[in-house]
Ligand code: FES
């Protein structure tokens with residue numbers, strides 16, 4: 528269920544029978560929809576007055592930009608008689624208009640205008656909590672209708688030149704997130720020589736899991752000598768819940784600090800969209816990595832002219848590499864099952880799974896949907912209280 532922003536509350540029926548992501552006899556599958564901030568879209572593609580629809584955790588939502596530029600997201604079903612805003616709905620000024628009877632709703636979800644009528648009924652569409660990070664729209668989702676338990680955080684630096692793409696995977700968001708704490712696969716599948724310097728829940732921010740890796744990004748991959756030598760990196764990964772992986776990648780040989788996000792958003796119980804977003808953060812003094820650079824005549828001028836193109840070049844290289852690495856993972860994710868057994872797991876993965884439990888109803892990643900439905904629902908309780 529979505530969390531509602533106060534006022535009138537709508538509750539939609541949950542699916543009666545749901546098959547969770549790949550399960551085999553004798554093993555347990557993960558509850559399909561952990562609570563998280565989920566990435567919906569690159570909002571640079573959303574013009575004022577434009578509305579789009581999206582399937583999030585098996586439910587339809589719409590997101591739109593009003594004529595004045597305000598962004599909003601809400602459940603797609605009209606609170607009047609249930610028409611879908613995503614199929615024929617329009618943005619009219621600061622409202623979204625339903626395609627069925629033309630009722631208009633503001634960004635707070637409240638009915639604001641009815642055609643040929645002076646009054647408006649007390650109807651409210653379910654709105655979603657939103658956040659904007661690196662030009663991307665995120666919404667909060669919680670199966671039990673609970674409010675956001677944390678805010679998204681990036682490193683506090685300006686970011687320039689964002690690149691973004693998305694890949695649909697047949698997997699669960701936890702499988703994507705767990706990848707960052709699984710050192711063994713970095714070395715074997717992705718052919719780098721990372722060492723793990725840290726993998727633990729952040730003691731000050733319990734919703735964050737931190738992993739620090741250091742090494743050459745490519746150790747053995749063929750035909751990429753240039754990148755192999757230059758892309759030595761220290762990578763600091765911060766999972767903010769299970770839908771938002773933020774990595775800060777210090778390419779210390781070239782003086783470029785790159786940031787990237789890898790964000791898994793479940794469309795339904797079988798498919799998750801992975802969105803990869805990169806941007807460079809800063810470029811340091813070229814003199815730190817080009818011997819004798821500062822003694823060159825005009826080195827200050829050259830550096831000021833070259834900073835932006837060099838940083839852009841390395842950001843593009845990093846972006847291509849991050850995408851290539853995720854495609855290597857995809858082949859595994861597409862066909863694997865989740866093993867709940869901890870035997871043989873690296874300590875960092877065990878730590879990660881323990882941390883991840885907090886994002887499931889009742890702290891149990893292996894609940895069935897029927898068991899989750901038996902738990903109190905904040906949205907439902909609000910409806911009863913207001914009856
Ligand atoms: S169903 Fe939306 S206005 Fe009637």
Ligand SMILES: [Fe+2]
Pocket residue numbers: 706712713717852853856
């Ligand atoms: Fe991976």
